[in-house]
Structure formats: structure tokens, C-alpha cells
Amino acid sequence: MKRRVAGLPALLAWALMSCRAGADTPQGVAERFLDEHYVRINLEGAKQYCVGPARDKVDEEARLVAGQVIDATTRQPHVSYRFIERRDDGTDRATFVYEGTIEVDDAEPFTRRWLVNTRKEPDGQWKVSNFSEFEAGE
Numbered sequence: 001m002k003r004r005v006a007g008l009p010a011l012l013a014w015a016l017m018s019c020r021a022g023a024d025t026p027q028g029v030a031e032r033f034l035d036e037h038y039v040r041i042n043l044e045g046a047k048q049y050c051v052g053p054a055r056d057k058v059d060e061e062a063r064l065v066a067g068q069v070i071d072a073t074t075r076q077p078h079v080s081y082r083f084i085e086r087r088d089d090g091t092d093r094a095t096f097v098y099e100g101t102i103e104v105d106d107a108e109p110f111t112r113r114w115l116v117n118t119r120k121e122p123d124g125q126w127k128v129s130n131f132s133e134f135e136a137g138e
Contacts, residue, residue: 026094026118027086029126034114037131038100039079041070051119051127078103081114092120093129099136111136 021028029049036045043062050058070076081100088094096116103109117130 024126026120026126027083027096029128030094030096030098030116030118031083033116033128033131034081034098034100038081038114041076049128051121051129053130054117054128057131075105084113094118 021031023029023032033046033049033054036042036049037058043058043065046058047055047062079100079102081098084097084099086094086096094117096118098114098116100112100114101109102112113134113136115132115134116128118126119129121127
């Protein structure tokens with residue numbers, strides 16, 4: 001009985017991961033970008049998913065925070081998001097809307113909406129081509 005119970009957490013983790021869109025899909029790329037950019041606050045990691053205006057925006061954000069030290073004492077938000085909508089623009093472009101919840105210690109949580117545009121590159125890979133952030137309800 002213990003052997004079955006010990007495997008349950010691993011089985012649940014596998015089940016949750018298997019529900020996530022694949023990295024080679026437009027939604028999978030959009031969500032991996034959101035994970036790096038907003039959840040992990042890892043701009044270098046976010047760049048790998050970007051081309052065009054999205055890459056330019058992430059580069060500019062990196063320039064603006066260059067030299068800022070982020071360590072264990074830095075107050076960082078907890079960010080989660082949920083899928084809202086998908087719009088397909090032909091076979092090589094898709095746009096996604098997500099709602100993010102941002103929580104910081106000693107402050108009221110707030111929400112944002114993220115519009116993430118993806119496109120299929122000539123090499124067949126999906127990339128984030130642009131993204132926008134706006135207040136939920138706009």
C-alpha cells in the first residue's frame with residue numbers, strides 16, 4: 001500500500017504536466033513566455049520565445065532593469081494566470097488572452113490581462129511576436 005501512495009504525487013504531477021500545451025504549439029509557447037516573463041521574472045529566459053516587437057520589448061525591459069540586484073531579500077510578487085481566449089488568424093498566427101493575478105506581501109492583489117500574439121516562423125517553430133498588458137476589465 002505504501003508503494004502506491006508514494007507514487008501518487010508523481011502521478012498527479014505527471015497528469016498536470018500532460019495537460020499543458022506542448023512547447024511546439026502556439027499556446028505552449030505563449031504560456032512558457034508568460035512563465036518566464038511574469039511568473040519567474042526571467043527576462044533572459046523569456047527572450048528565447050520571442051521574435052520581432054516582442055523581442056524588442058523584452059530587450060528594452062532588460063535594459064531598464066540592468067544593474068538592479070535581485071536576491072533573496074528582494075520582495076517579489078507571486079504571479080498566477082489563467083487562459084481566457086484564443087483567436088486564430090489563419091494557420092500561422094494565433095492570439096491568446098490570459099488573466100494574471102499578482103500578489104505582493106502587504107498589498108492588495110490585482111489583476112492584469114495579457115494579450116500574447118504568436119506566429120509560426122519559417123523554420124516551423126512558434127514564437128511570441130508581440131504582447132501587451134492592460135488592466136482587467138478594459
